[in-house]
Amino acid sequence: MTQKEIFLGNGAIALGLLEAGCQVVTSYPGTPSSEILPEVVRLIKSAGLNTYVEWSTNEKVAFDNAFAAAVSGKRAACCMKQVGLNVAADSLMSAAYIGNMGGFVIISCDDPGPHSSQTEQDTRLMARFAKVPVLDPSSPEEARQMVAVAFDLSEEFQVPVILRPAIRVCHARESLTWGGLKNNEQKASFERNPGRWAATPRFRFILHGELNGKLKEIGRRFEKLDPFNFHDLKPGEKYPLGILAGGVPYSVVRDILSDEDRKDIPVLKMCAPHPFPEGLAKEFMSACEKVLVIEETDTVIEYFLRDSEKVLGRFSDHVPSEGELVPEVVYGLINKTLEGLQMKGLSSDGRQSAVELVKGLELPIRKPTLCPGCPHRASFFAIRKARPKAIFTSDIGCYTLGINLGGVDTCLDMGAGITMASGFYHSFAQDQVDQPIVATIGDSTFYHSGTAGLLNAVYNDSRFILVILDNQTTAMTGMQPTPGLGIRADGTKGKMIPLERVVAGCGVDFIEVVDPYDLEAMNKLIKKAVEYTNDPAGGVAVIIARHPCVIAYREEAIPQKKKVVVTEDCVECNFCHDRFECPALYKDTDLGRTAVDQTLCAQCGVCLDICPKGAIIEA
Amino acid sequence: MENINFVLSGLGGQGILFMTKLLARSAVDKGLKILVAETHGMAQRGGSVVSHLRVGGVKGSLVRAGSAHILLALEENEAYRNIPFLAKGGKLYANAPTTSFPREEVRPYLEKIGVECHSIQASDIAAGLAAPMSTNLALLGFFSAFQEGPISYDELKETITQVSPDRLREINLKVFDKGFEWGAV
Numbered sequence: 001m002t003q004k005e006i007f008l009g010n011g012a013i014a015l016g017l018l019e020a021g022c023q024v025v026t027s028y029p030g031t032p033s034s035e036i037l038p039e040v041v042r043l044i045k046s047a048g049l050n051t052y053v054e055w056s057t058n059e060k061v062a063f064d065n066a067f068a069a070a071v072s073g074k075r076a077a078c079c080m081k082q083v084g085l086n087v088a089a090d091s092l093m094s095a096a097y098i099g100n101m102g103g104f105v106i107i108s109c110d111d112p113g114p115h116s117s118q119t120e121q122d123t124r125l126m127a128r129f130a131k132v133p134v135l136d137p138s139s140p141e142e143a144r145q146m147v148a149v150a151f152d153l154s155e156e157f158q159v160p161v162i163l164r165p166a167i168r169v170c171h172a173r174e175s176l177t178w179g180g181l182k183n184n185e186q187k188a189s190f191e192r193n194p195g196r197w198a199a200t201p202r203f204r205f206i207l208h209g210e211l212n213g214k215l216k217e218i219g220r221r222f223e224k225l226d227p228f229n230f231h232d233l234k235p236g237e238k239y240p241l242g243i244l245a246g247g248v249p250y251s252v253v254r255d256i257l258s259d260e261d262r263k264d265i266p267v268l269k270m271c272a273p274h275p276f277p278e279g280l281a282k283e284f285m286s287a288c289e290k291v292l293v294i295e296e297t298d299t300v301i302e303y304f305l306r307d308s309e310k311v312l313g314r315f316s317d318h319v320p321s322e323g324e325l326v327p328e329v330v331y332g333l334i335n336k337t338l339e340g341l342q343m344k345g346l347s348s349d350g351r352q353s354a355v356e357l358v359k360g361l362e363l364p365i366r367k368p369t370l371c372p373g374c375p376h377r378a379s380f381f382a383i384r385k386a387r388p389k390a391i392f393t394s395d396i397g398c399y400t401l402g403i404n405l406g407g408v409d410t411c412l413d414m415g416a417g418i419t420m421a422s423g424f425y426h427s428f429a430q431d432q433v434d435q436p437i438v439a440t441i442g443d444s445t446f447y448h449s450g451t452a453g454l455l456n457a458v459y460n461d462s463r464f465i466l467v468i469l470d471n472q473t474t475a476m477t478g479m480q481p482t483p484g485l486g487i488r489a490d491g492t493k494g495k496m497i498p499l500e501r502v503v504a505g506c507g508v509d510f511i512e513v514v515d516p517y518d519l520e521a522m523n524k525l526i527k528k529a530v531e532y533t534n535d536p537a538g539g540v541a542v543i544i545a546r547h548p549c550v551i552a553y554r555e556e557a558i559p560q561k562k563k564v565v566v567t568e569d570c571v572e573c574n575f576c577h578d579r580f581e582c583p584a585l586y587k588d589t590d591l592g593r594t595a596v597d598q599t600l601c602a603q604c605g606v607c608l609d610i611c612p613k614g615a616i617i618e619a
Numbered sequence: 620m621e622n623i624n625f626v627l628s629g630l631g632g633q634g635i636l637f638m639t640k641l642l643a644r645s646a647v648d649k650g651l652k653i654l655v656a657e658t659h660g661m662a663q664r665g666g667s668v669v670s671h672l673r674v675g676g677v678k679g680s681l682v683r684a685g686s687a688h689i690l691l692a693l694e695e696n697e698a699y700r701n702i703p704f705l706a707k708g709g710k711l712y713a714n715a716p717t718t719s720f721p722r723e724e725v726r727p728y729l730e731k732i733g734v735e736c737h738s739i740q741a742s743d744i745a746a747g748l749a750a751p752m753s754t755n756l757a758l759l760g761f762f763s764a765f766q767e768g769p770i771s772y773d774e775l776k777e778t779i780t781q782v783s784p785d786r787l788r789e790i791n792l793k794v795f796d797k798g799f800e801w802g803a804v
Contacts, residue, residue, distance in 0.1 A: 006640075006647055008657075031659055116659070139654075139678065172680035173655035175647045251679035259686075327683030328703075351685035354703035357728050363696045366630060368666040478659075599751045 002179035007039075009169040012140035012176060013079075013107060014039035016147030020103070021184030022077050024052045024069035026062035027489075028448065029477035030081030031116035032170035033109035037079060038478075041490050047181035055480055055489045058414070058448040059084035063091045063106065067160075070104035071197065072188035075151055079107040082123050082164075087414065087449070089126070092160070096130045097207040098196060099158035102186060103151035106132075110166045112248075112297045112324040116476075118396075118413060120322060122298035123164035127274050131211055133218050134162040135228065136247035136271045140174040146228065146271075153221075157214045166296055167324075168248045219275030229277055231268040233287045239266055241341055242288035243334070244281075244301060246270040249294045252330045260346050270295075276304040285310060292318060292337050296325050312337060370401050372584045373558055373602025375547035376469050378516040380407030381580055381610060383438050383467060385519075386526035390436035393420040397442035398476045399469050404581045407440070415449030417441040422453070422462035429463075436530070437464035443499060444474035444482045451506055457540050458507040463533040465526065466542045468499055469516075471549035479552040503542050510541040517547055519609045550602055562605030562618050566594045569615035580610050622675030623768050624682040626704045629693030629714075631668050634755035638691065639670040641759060644782065645774040646674045656680035667697055674769055689768055693741070693754055699725060708733045712762045714741035714754055737765065739801050748797060750790045757798035764802025772799060 007015065013036050017025060027037040037053060044051045052069075056062035059080040069076035078088070085092065085108040092106065108126070111117040127134035135150055137143035143165050150161040195203050222229055233239075243265055245253045250269050257265060268284040270277070273295075285291055285307065293302045293313035302313040312318040318337055320329065328351075335346045370377045380402040383392070394400060394408040395417035402408040410420050421439035428435035441450055446468050454466070474480040481487040486496025503511050510532045514522050522545065529541035550557040566585075570593035576585055577594070585607065588595035594615075607616050625642060629635045636657060643653045656671040671682040684703045688710065692698030695715040702725060705711065711734055713720060720738035721729060729736060741757035756779070763772040776795065783791045 004647070006643055006653070006655075034659075139680075168656060168680055171657045171659050173643060173653070173657065175653060248679070252681070254678045256683070327679060327681050328685070331683060348685060351703045351705075354705075354728060355684070357725065358700060358702055361699055361722075361724060363700050366667040368631070371632075599746070 002177050004175055004177050006173050007140060007176045008035055009140035009143060009165060009172045009174070010035035011039040012144040012174065013147060013163070013165065014043055015176065015178055016144035017077055017105075018043050018047070018049065018051065018181050019144070019178075020148045020151040021075050021182075021186070022051065022103075022105070022151070023074040023184050023186065024066055024076040025079065026054050026056045026066045026077075027079040028056055028059045028062050028084055029474055029480045030084050031477055032111055032167040033079050033081045033084070033107065034477040034480070035170070036107060037489055043181065045490075049181060049183050053489045057483065059087040060091055063088035063095075067091065067095050067100065067104060069188070070100035070102045072102070072190055074102040074186050074188060075155075075184060076102065077105040077107060080109070081117065082108050082110045082121055083117055083119060083413070084108070085123060085126055089130075092126070092130045092132070095160050096132045097204055097211055098199060099207075099211075100154065100160060101158065103154040104160045105147065105150045105154060106160055106162045108162055108164050109170050110164055110297065112166055115167060120297045122296070122300060123162060124273055124300040125298050127162045127164070128300060131215060132160050132162055133215075133272070134164055134274045136273060137163070137165050137169050138247055138250040138269075138271055140169055140172050141176060142228070142271070143169050144176065149228070153218065157218060159211065159214050159218075166248045215275040219277060220279070222272045222275060222277040223280040225272050225277070228271040229269060229280060231266060231280070231284050233266050233284065237287065239264070239288045240343060241290050241292060241337070242266045242268065242284055243292045243294060244268040244270060244284065245294040246273055246301060247296055249296055249325045249330060252325065252327050253294055253334075256327065256331055256334060256346070270301055273301050273304070281305060290341060292334070294319060294325065294330060294333070367404065368401055369404055369581060369583050370398065371550055371602070372582055372600050373550040373604040374398070375471055375516050375545065375549070376402060377405065377580060377582060378519060378547070378606045379440070379467060379469055379522065379545045380405045381606075382516060382519050382522035383407055383440070383526065384579065386523050387436050387438050387465070387530070390438045391424055393417050393424065393437065393439045395441040395445050397445050397474075399440055399442055402440065405579055414445055415441070415453050417445075418450055418453035418457060418466060421464040421466065422457035422460065425462040425464050426460070439464055439466045440469055441466065442475075443468060443470040443472065443484050444480070446499065447483050447502070451502060454503070454506040454508065454540070462540055463538070464540060465529045465533060466540060468503070468542065468544045470499055470544050470546040471552070472546070473549045473552040475549045475552060479549070499544055503544075508540055508542050510539065511544070512542075513544045513546055515547050516545040517604060517606055519606065550604070558602060558604050560605070561603035562608065563598070563603055564596055564601065564605060564607060564616055565619045566596055567615045567617055568593070569613045570594050570611075571613055571615075573612065575612055576607065576610055576616070580607060582607060622673060622677050623689070624687045624706070625672040625674070625689045625691065625768070626669060626682055626687040626701055627672065627691045628667070628669045628697040628701045629755075630697065631666050633668070633693045634752065635668045635670050635693065638755040638759055639672055641775060641778050641782065642672055642770055645770045645778045648778065649770075649774060651769060652676055654680040667700060669701065689762075691758060691762060693758060695720065702728070705729075705732065705734050710734065710765070710767050711736045712758060712765075713738045714758050716740060737761070737802070739798065741798060744797050744801065745794050748790065748794055750794050753791060753794040756791055756794040760795035760798025761802040764799045
């Protein structure tokens with residue numbers, strides 16, 4: 001029985017995993033990868049499969065768990081965003097040498113732009129670095145097909161294979177036909193072989209040689225990996241310009257050449273770029289006088305071509321080295337290249353005049369903000385009020401938006417809210433400077449990579465206040481459960497591990513829990529924590545600011561709704577806008593004062609305690 | 620059939636994704652191919668949100684600037700922000716005051732490239748029916764009255780009936796129809 005359904009790209013990947021008989025899927029959420037695991041859960045429930053799924057505590061944990069399943073002979077996959085693969089990099093480098101038994105596929109989703117990430121790094125480079133094959137889909141349907149190819153390849157050569165969909169694949173939607181998912185009956189088994197599974201450096205040298213041999217063989221395979229790698233050269237014909245493109249930019253290039261009816265420009269599609277298909281590339285290079293390389297986001301193919309005379313790309317400034325290669329950018333760069341080669345150009349200017357026109361309108365910049373009613377807003381307000389001179393180290397999550405309230409000074413990577421706090425502390429303490437520091441981190445991020453940093457800070461006698469913003473979910477990425485809830489990826493019950501116990505286990509002696517909606521209580525608690533961090537016998541003080549996310553817990557988050565209004569006492573001092581920044585509080589130009597947008601207002605009532613003039617009152 | 624490109628714009632939380640889903644599903648139900656590009660993650664927290672819908676045999680999910688046949692905007696400034704996407708002869712439907720839209724500065728450009736503009740106070744209509752979160756449906760109903768693009772009023776209505784949760788079906792259809800009435804006069 002088959003059915004037609006519109007799938008999110010990440011859903012297409014989930015479908016590909018189950019069609020390929022993947023028995024274990026692990027993940028840590030992160031845009032643009034977050035929907036893969038929930039889609040797997042949805043499909044295994046609808047098809048009654050026994051696939052094991054888990055939200056792992058971080059990407060390295062996800063990697064290792066799936067890898068072990070593959071060592072036991074099962075088909076396994078781990079899913080993460082591109083910077084998540086950094087967290088799992090230690091495992092990846094080693095796993096490449098050791099290899100696997102059952103197919104092992106790593107799905108690492110890239111974010112050219114970047115839209116929701118710290119970097120625009122290119123997972124294909126990570127694949128090259130680790131010496132593993134990588135597939136780079138140009139559409140959801142292709143991503144689905146590639147999963148099957150990745151598993152076969154991984155199993156045949158006993159090597160991990162990376163699928164790197166970019167955001168435009170993950171968050172595209174396409175209609176797919178599917179049906180008839182079945183359980184894979186492969187059973188787990190483990191055969192002792194310390195020379196491989198626990199290889200020492202002497203064996204590692206041998207494994208490295210074997211890996212290099214596998215890559216040579218797979219590279220030859222990639223030369224004929226139609227429809228992922230192919231060109232449309234006519235035999236014997238020579239061309240002034242050819243385009244080499246992979247992944248999402250391949251789709252963009254195809255659409256442009258087809259819209260413009262440009263049959264005079266051949267294309268080499270390279271969606272399996274590593275190990276590099278040398279022969280295929282040579283064929284294309286020898287038929288074209290110049291080759292324009294359009295790839296996201298780095299210079300993987302361009303490096304492998306090793307020809308600075310013939311190749312046009314990022315090194316020759318034909319392609320921008322940062323930002324997403326959206327269609328108008330690709331259109332513009334092809335046009336410029338054609339012009340430079342004195343070839344016939346494309347048909348229009350990409351509406352450059354309209355871009356200038358819109359710039360001139362000075363439209364309001366819509367920066368993302370914390371939601372109305374968000375408990376983090378209350379926390380940041382209280383923190384800033386109690387410790388105005390502190391350095392605010394923070395972390396990755398919705399609460400990074402605390403930057404709008406002046407409550408976030410640093411954001412490096414997962415867990416750095418804590419580690420940068422201890423780093424700042426020792427830097428100032430060395431100079432006998434008493435610098436207040438308040439660190440913030442979310443609950444999910446704390447479970448992900450907070451403990452090692454906190455242990456270290458306590459052990460080395462750092463002094464700062466850590467506020468764990470516990471909204472009982474992983475909010476930014478779409479409300480995935482955390483170990484603090486004890487709900488697992490498939491909705492079944494897991495062991496609940498309260499933050500308090502983990503924090504105590506890190507050696508912290510000051511642990512207090514507060515509801516941040518109660519600004520007064522939070523304020524008092526921060527002052528108490530200050531005393532503790534200043535006390536010679538004290539240490540790191542941890543405050544758990546616990547209040548459920550208003551999106552994840554729509555009904556329970558605000559039990560006592562309070563309708564608020566702004567009175568004539570408002571003097572437009574901007575304090576509430578600068579320090580509280582609630583989207584429901586806006587400047588009403590007709591009234592000449594701040595007003596409440598009752599449609600947006602969540603009626604949390606926290607703003608009742610913030611106005612210096614007392615102009616925000618309950619209606 | 621010629622490919623048709625939609626751009627849908629608004630602010631996080633206004634229901635851009637739902638509106639896109641209704642159009643995409645209607646197209647697929649009548650046997651057309653589609654590709655959608657969505658905004659997820661941080662931008663959904665109140666930022667500018669855009670989604671692209673391409674109907675026809677295309678490969679890439681993003682609409683190229685200058686090639687959108689239809690721009691649907693749930694907020695006036697988000698309509699202006701996305702003007703560069705409009706193709707020659709494109710159509711713009713916006714949730715904006717009918718008397719002043721579009722603002723003076725953009726008129727010469729839109730006239731030059733032959734863009735037709737239609738606006739409706741969709742927020743007011745939705746609020747009037749005690750469904751302020753359904754502004755998207757009022758605009759979609761309004762748009763459907765102009766019979767532009769490959770998807771009809773009836774097809775959209777059928778999709779809304781199918782995909783709406785039970786508790787919202789009736790009000791969704793009511794807001795959609797009210798929008799349609801505004802467009803049909």
